[in-house]
Amino acid sequence: MHLIKSIALSLMAMSFQLAHATPLNAQQALTEAPPLSLFESWNTPIEPFKIFNHIYYVGTENLSSVLFDTGDGLVLIDSGIAQSAPQIKANIEKLGFKITDVKYLLNSHARLDQAGGFAQLKQWSGAKLIASAANAEMLANGATSDFALGNQLLFPVVKANIIIKDGEQLKLGRQTFTAHATPGHLPGATSWTTDVKYHFKNYKVIYADSLFTGGYYLLNNKNYPDIVSDMQQTFKTLEAIHADIFLANKADRFNMKQKLEKLQAGDKRAFIDPTGLQSYVEKGKADFEKQLQDQQQLAQLKSLQ
Template identity: 35%
Template sequence: MSPCRKLLCFVIVLLSFGRLHAQMNPDWITPVAPFRIADNLYYVGSRDLASYLVVTPAGDILINSNLQSSVPQIRHSVERLGFRFSDIKILLISHAHSDHAGGSAAILKQTGAKYMVMDADVPTIQDGGRSDFAYGGRQLMPPAHVDRVLRDGDEVKLGGSVLVAHKTAGHTRGCTTWTMRVRDNGKPRDVVIVGSWNVLSEYRLVATATRPASYPGIAQDFAHGFEVLHSLPCDIFLGAHGGYFEMKEKLSRMATEGSAVWLDPEGYKRAVAEHQKEFEDKLAKQRHEGTSAR
């Protein structure tokens, strides 16, 4: 690649990040003190962009690298808890958008971790967001090499901890909900970290005479994803955004209630049902608009 072309690519990336940051929720970049959720599971993200650290005797697992600019914040949170950033051996993500995977390349460089990504999100990760069906070319991130391609139901194991990757596609083609078991005050608990259930305004769930669907099968993927979410046992409800599981409100109660605030099976069921209805309402609306346009 010529020097001019390299410069042009660099400028495009900067402009892309500039547009993203201009639209950013301030809570995405506002630090929050890291905290222990249960057992060997910790929160090391910002006030809304969630990042989780699973600590094991064989090294640690990080879920979500967040924005490219989030890496120093995540590192500071890990070290503030008394752990070493270099002990991160595996990096996982919820889905291939720049607010959850933008920092991956930097974290991989700093830690030497192995990057494991759901199959259908691998191309987007490795081309820096260019192949994303909704934002391709508009929300770029540094490309990162994927070491292990995950498939629905695959397990990620390290030091006695086991995380299961559930493909809950729609928001991205490889959107991943993670589950694991931890012990909380001596009791086994089922943890669910929701990948995403959001149908963004840019998404086309149905094909019409004038516009194709965002990708073939997107509506079926969303519907299947909600079936999966309904089927998962959940004691500790978490997600890729703090807003998914009312993190700020629960943190305000943590001083008096302790880690019990994270036990929210009913909140999980309610949130899944609410977001499923939002999806179904948008699907019905787009189908009606498509029929009316004929």
């Protein structure tokens, strides 16, 4: 049980970094946050199930939380909203594991619906929380520094134990997890890949972060000047990955319900979806390019007035 690369920052260094977070620019308009009722509707309980060899879904109806049994402890990706934590704990136990079997918590991005349950799950499990530097900053302040939403969607604060960079890896038991920086939805957005062996064959699994930028100000954003170039690089990053099993931080993004129906009907390969990631990227890219073009055209019209 070890980290392949030396990625842990000392608590002193992390505290210094978090204490010197850049404040939001008061002149930058913010995006209106969705109502809390939307997240609560996504939090509808469902029974946990085995996705594939050593991989389990322990989240809610639409808030993904995915569990990996490494043979030397469990790794959990994302935690839903704060109210999701008891469900995730109960789902882990329904599968025959203990919450204290969870050794690492991985984060895709630090917003209410992916990170809200981390504080409670970390306390129950004693697990180490791993996040990118930008995500760690938001985890530590409960999302008061959200570049798009400001402090509209706060969640319980929690400190990351380990800061991970693009391409760095975590190894536990039979699993090696690679962090892929996929910023845009948030500056710290991270996707995760790992390989799962089944019948002497390796299957690459991706847990992809959000590509959604709806409502964002893409041009000259004073809180996130690099948002356009970051999104463009993220599309390139994900286009270069071939994944046999495509998972994402919202269940509907990887057609979880439809695949679950096939699984329950006896198809053990229901979640094998070698084109799922690329379809997800193509849609995200098309939506982003249209949004960018619309904002550029509007800006041009305003400049002519």
